[in-house]
Amino acid sequence: MDFIIISLLIIGAIFILLSGIGLIRMPDLYTRMSATTKASTLGVGCVVLGTVLYFGEIGLISRGIIIILFITLTAPVAAHMIGRAAYIQKTLLWKGTKFDQLKDKYDDSTHELK
Amino acid sequence: MTFFETTAYISLVAISVGILFIFIRLLKGPSLADRIVALDLLTAAGIGFISILSFLYDKPVLLDAAVILALLAFLTTVAFAFYLERKK
Numbered sequence: 001m002d003f004i005i006i007s008l009l010i011i012g013a014i015f016i017l018l019s020g021i022g023l024i025r026m027p028d029l030y031t032r033m034s035a036t037t038k039a040s041t042l043g044v045g046c047v048v049l050g051t052v053l054y055f056g057e058i059g060l061i062s063r064g065i066i067i068i069l070f071i072t073l074t075a076p077v078a079a080h081m082i083g084r085a086a087y088i089q090k091t092l093l094w095k096g097t098k099f100d101q102l103k104d105k106y107d108d109s110t111h112e113l114k
Numbered sequence: 115m116t117f118f119e120t121t122a123y124i125s126l127v128a129i130s131v132g133i134l135f136i137f138i139r140l141l142k143g144p145s146l147a148d149r150i151v152a153l154d155l156l157t158a159a160g161i162g163f164i165s166i167l168s169f170l171y172d173k174p175v176l177l178d179a180a181v182i183l184a185l186l187a188f189l190t191t192v193a194f195a196f197y198l199e200r201k202k
Contacts, residue, residue, distance in 0.1 A: 006121045009166065013125035016162050019155060020132030023139045029147050032139075036151060040158040047125070047162040048180070051169045054118075063177050067161065067184050074188040078154060081195035086147035088199055111199060 005050045012046030015039050028094035029086055037079040044071055122170040129166065133159050146201075150194045157187035 022035030045068045052064030088111050093100060107114055136159060140152040161180045168176035 002117070006117070009121055009125050009169070010128075012162060013128035013166070016159050017128045017132040017135075020135035020159070023152060023155060024135045029145065029151065032148065033151055036155045040155050044158050044162050044165075048165050048177075051165045051177070054169055055174050057174070060174050060177060063181060067177075067181055070184050070188070071158070071161075075158075078188055078191040078195070081192055082147055082150055082154075082198070085195045085199035086145070089145075089147070089201065091145050091147055 001053070005054050008046045008050030008053070012043045012048075012050065015043030015046065019043060027096070029091050030083060031094065033079050033083055037075050041071055041075045044068075119170065122166055125166050126163070126170070129159055129163050133163070146198060150191065150198065153194070154187060154191045157183055157190075161187075 016039070019036045019039030022039060023032055026032040026035050048064045048067050052061045055061075087102060088106055105114055106112070133156065136152050136156050140149055140156070143149040143152060161183050164176055164180045164183065168174060168180075
């Protein structure tokens, strides 16, 4: 049991560190979001799971499940909203982007898909 | 120093270095959206940090703060995204 807790904490902390590195290293906003949302969800999930397994009480385990469930549900929604708003505001793509499937598909005045 | 404490200190150092990188992006960020992404990630890293602190000091009460932080992170991100979309 101790081994599981320790490895969960270390793996989670390393994933949070990796998401920070991804935020620094990636070339444009959209790739940065792809690196950070995945890594941070997994990292926080592992860390919280390891902590509640260490305490091992039913009330704390339910609290940990709430945190993990809420992060897993809301991180993709928040990332989608930021990405959409940034695309509407014409945030620049990376210069090495091959094609942009959303090009000219958003109506500039109503912000809806054509 | 027990094995658990060593683990907690190593994890705290890793998360702190991650938070340092996130702050660099928050200060540098070319666009407003980059800063919003950095703030969102900063809250997630804060949840992990609080969770490991509660593990280190054996105080389960701190997990309540992590729950509140997880609830607030989504609200702030959505509010910023709405502002960014409406901005002229």
